[in-house]
Amino acid sequence: MKLSPKVRDRLAPWLLTLLVLVCWEAICQGFSIQPFLMPAPTLIFKVGLELAGPIMEHATHTLMTTLIGFAVAVAVGALLGMLVGSSPIIYKALYPMLVGFNSIPKVAFVPVLVVWFGIGTVPAILTAFLISFFPVVVNVAAGLSTLEPELEDVLRSLGASKLDILIKVGLPRSMPFFFASLKVAITLAFVGSVMSETVASNVGIGYLMMSASSSMNMPLVFAGLFVIGVMGVMMYEVFARLERHITGWANRGQNAAM
Amino acid sequence: MSFVEFEKVSLRYSEGGPMAIEDVSLQIEEGEFISVVGPSGCGKSTLMKLISGLKPPSDGYVYVNGRQVGGPLSIVGMAFQAANLLPWRTTLENVMLPMEIVEPWRSSLRSKRAEYEEMARAQLARVGLAGCEDKFPWELSGGMQQRASICRALIHKPRLLMLDEPFGALDAFTREELWCMLRDLWQQQPFTVILVTHDLREAVFLADTVYVMSKRPGRILVKREIDLPRPRDLEVTYTDAFAAHVHVLREAIGRVREN
Structure with a gap:
């Protein structure tokens, strides 16, 4: 049976996931690996179903935390990116600090946030924000600062103000960069919020996994990991679709003329 | 006075740097x-x-239309070797760009958009791009892109x-x-x-x-x-x-x- 390329592209990721799960299951069964070391997918699934209620509750909490942190990161990141991208002096002044800050492992920063805001949701939101705003800044700035000089000359010779150039050309031009960064940022935001929940919280998927592992309930820990992974893929897909929809002109394919 | 006049114009891009042009004088008549x-x-x-x-010139004077x-x-309208069309705009929207920036077109654009778009279509037809208005620049050949670029340079009647x-x-x-x-x-x-x-x-x-x-x-x-x-x-x-x-x-x- 021959599959059309479209169907094949659709099926490929599902088949590969299934294959990995089957191998995993076979290894766990075949070598009789203890569930508290490495639970088999079927067991993870079973435990996940049994505890679906609490898992969903914690997952929803983590999702909200992540989305709030991500939204702040997008707003702050886009604004900073515009500043950095449109002014060389701000670029020079701000870049070392941004890079330096981005090099700090955010997990080292969580205790500081806990001292300031207490244990719970606020540090998780802030960690999600701190970890995910950097790619947005870099991409928006790159989109703005790589404007063709001839194009700028055309507009300036018409009497366009800096704001005109930003609105008519700079921002639309940096949209593909911006959406590409959103895909990176949303997955990073999950890393941030779950990390903070693991260290200092009493709600969320991170906390759930932490308490499950302290009682050696490995199937539940893995169920938590799965849920985070699935949420990450879903959010990534949302932004990938949004990107294709809004900046389709940037992916013009092979039939480009120039 | 001629439409464009250069009077002993020199320009260096940086202080103390080499001259890009030196002592250029020329007159260009209108038309x-x-x-x-x-x-x-x-x-x-x-x-x-x-x-x-x-x-601005480092030395000398440039007059256009009797004014320094x-x-x-x-x-003024400009076009370069690279067509520099905006890939997220259709050909028509690209040609309309100056209308969104240059006065007096800019302030009347909202009320007279249809009329100005008609002008842009006519301009495109004049350079042989009738029927390409709604195509995106990357769907045009290099020569067609350049035609559109020249339309854009002329649309505000410079x-x-x-x-x-x-x-x-x-x-x-x-x-x-x-x-x-x-x-x-x-x-x-x-x-x-x-x-x-x-x-x-x-x-x-x-x-x-x-x-x-x-x-x-x-x-x-x-x-x-x-x-x-x-x-x-x-x-x-x-x-x-x-x-x-x-x-x-x-x-x-x-x-x-x-x-």
Whole structure:
């Protein structure tokens, strides 16, 4: 049976996931690996179903935390990116600090946030924000600062103000960069919020996994990991679709003329 | 006073740096078609920056339309070697761009958009792009993109059109087609043209006056009036008179390159 390329592209990721799960299951069964070391997918699934209620509750909490942190990161990141991208002096002044800050492992920063805001949701939101705003800044700035000089000359010779150039050309031009960064940022935001929940919280998927592992309930820990992974893929897909929809002109394919 | 006047103009891009152009004086009449030729890096593009007000001269004066140039002029339209169309806009929307920036079009755009779009469509039809209005730039060939770029430069009815090697990236046949297109546009609605080019045949075919510039620092070495009768047909490029003009200019450029 021959599959059309479209169907094949659709099926490929599902088949590969299934294959990995089957191998995993076979290894766990075949070598009789203890569930508290490495639970088999079927067991993870079973435990996940049994505890679906609490898992969903914690997952929803983590999702909200992540989305709030991500939204702040997008707003702050886009604004900073515009500043950095449109002014060389701000670029020079701000870049070392941004890079330096981005090099700090955010997990080292969580205790500081806990001292300031207490244990719970606020540090998780802030960690999600701190970890995910950097790619947005870099991409928006790159989109703005790589404007063709001839194009700028055309507009300036018409009497366009800096704001005109930003609105008519700079921002639309940096949209593909911006959406590409959103895909990176949303997955990073999950890393941030779950990390903070693991260290200092009493709600969320991170906390759930932490308490499950302290009682050696490995199937539940893995169920938590799965849920985070699935949420990450879903959010990534949302932004990938949004990107294709809004900046389709940037992916013009092979039939480009120039 | 002429429409465009250069009075002993010099420009250096950085303080104490080398001169880009030196002691350039020239007059361009309204409606005249002039061309500037010279070896690469001779400051041809600098002339355009001076006239359009993107750069102030270090010495001397530039007058356009009887006034000293002090900043960007909305009576100027520009096109470059790269078409520089915006890939997220359709061809029509690209051509409309100046209307969104230049007064008085800008403030009346909201109420008269349909009328202005009609103007843009007519302009596109004039350069042979009827039916391409809703295509995106990447769906057009290089020559078509350049046609659209020239439409964009002309849509706000500038009195001065400046072209910086606009046909440099095109193949020979497309280039000759676009020469004729530009010739027709210029003869239909009179405006002043400054064409910067490497191509001597292009300069002689299109221009009333050809200026040859020297190597850096750029100076005007030769001013040659092209007295070939108008309207000129591509056939004219095979005549002896045409060849003689090209020959003289070629020798002048040869001398520049040797020195």
